[in-house]
Amino acid sequence: MPPAARVRRRPRPAKGSTNVRYTIDASVFVNAFNPHEPGHAESLRLLATVQEHADPVIVPILLVPEIASAVARASADSPGARQYARATAELPHLTLVSLTVALARQAADLAAGHGLRGADAVYLAVARRYGTTLVSRDDEQRARGSAVATCQTPEEALNAR
Numbered sequence: 001m002p003p004a005a006r007v008r009r010r011p012r013p014a015k016g017s018t019n020v021r022y023t024i025d026a027s028v029f030v031n032a033f034n035p036h037e038p039g040h041a042e043s044l045r046l047l048a049t050v051q052e053h054a055d056p057v058i059v060p061i062l063l064v065p066e067i068a069s070a071v072a073r074a075s076a077d078s079p080g081a082r083q084y085a086r087a088t089a090e091l092p093h094l095t096l097v098s099l100t101v102a103l104a105r106q107a108a109d110l111a112a113g114h115g116l117r118g119a120d121a122v123y124l125a126v127a128r129r130y131g132t133t134l135v136s137r138d139d140e141q142r143a144r145g146s147a148v149a150t151c152q153t154p155e156e157a158l159n160a161r
Contacts, residue, residue, distance in 0.1 A: 019055045020161070023127040025120075025136035026066035028154055029088055033071055039137060039154065046135065046154040049161065054093050058130045060103075060122045061096045064089050097126055114144045124148055133157065 024047075032043035050057060064085050072081035089096060097103070103125055110128075111121035120141040127134040127149040134151045136142050142151040152160065 019053060020157075021056045021058065021130065021132040022050060022157070023059055023123055023130065023132040023134045023149075024050075024057055025123050025134065025138060025141065026063050026070065027137035027141075028135055029063070029067050030070040030074070031137050031154075033067075033084055034074060042154045042158065043137070046158055049158065051091065051093065056132075057091070057094045058097060058126060058132055059094065060126050061098055062119060062122055063096070066119065097130075103129070110145075110148060114147060116141065116144050120145070127151075 028043045028046065031037050031039055032047050034040060049055075067088055068081045068085035070081075071084050072078050075081065088094070099107075099122065103122070106129070107118070107121040107125040110116055110124050111118055114121075114124075116124065117140075120136075120138060123134060123136070124141070124145040126132070127145070132149070134142070134145055134149050135154055135157045136145075136151065137153065142153070145151045
């Protein structure tokens with residue numbers, strides 16, 4: 001992928017690093033934000049563990065508006081939703097990937113071929129392209145996406161470490 005297609009470059013782990021590489025769906029970030037949702041503690045623990053170990057997280061830029069939308073709708077706190085989405089986008093080991101025409105075509109093929117919703121297919125296309133583990137709270141996304149990439153819940157990702 002040409003460098004211009006990326007929104008921002010992050011340093012790669014040192015050679016020989018044992019870091020796991022993830023694509024983390026917005027469902028996990030939103031779940032970690034809301035202490036009233038089932039699975040909140042595990043989602044929050046996964047995000048903290050990923051940051052502690054400096055594991056690379058490669059996500060579509062779509063993550064930012066998805067987080068802002070979900071948090072604002074659930075909390076009726078637009079400024080807080082914007083702040084959380086911006087803070088997430090600035091995490092030190094997070095790389096935001098632009099939705100290029102090529103990535104959109106790959107996502108469309110995955111959506112049509114595996115019966116995925118559009119946004120779910122974009123995350124899966126990123127996971128496939130970058131060889132990452134897709135972590136999601138969405139059962140359907142994980143089940144249908146598992147034919148294409150490794151898909152896990154936050155609990156499974158924590159247990160696999």
